[in-house]
Amino acid sequence: MKDDWLDKDDEALEGLLVERWLVRGGMLAVMFLAAIISTYLGTQGVTTLADRITVGALLALALAAGAVAFVMRLADLRIHRELRRRHSPPARGGGP
Numbered sequence: 001m002k003d004d005w006l007d008k009d010d011e012a013l014e015g016l017l018v019e020r021w022l023v024r025g026g027m028l029a030v031m032f033l034a035a036i037i038s039t040y041l042g043t044q045g046v047t048t049l050a051d052r053i054t055v056g057a058l059l060a061l062a063l064a065a066g067a068v069a070f071v072m073r074l075a076d077l078r079i080h081r082e083l084r085r086r087h088s089p090p091a092r093g094g095g096p
Helices: 010-044 049-087
Strands: none
Touching: 010 049
């Protein structure tokens, strides 16, 4: 199940990469939104416990989204290597 994408053809792998790219873009948007809201709250002054909890939750959300995006990118690199391997010409045998 770890590398279930290995059974897919080239077109399906390329589609999977595009889908994963869009998901990572959404996670980047979540990180930016968390940064904007945290900055806004910081300029207003973080004085109450609710403000601190909100900023902490936004920071945790941004870190989680970043970690998931990083792990997804590592898997995408493996998919790219597999596609490159499939598209490279076969190695010639008969070396010295």
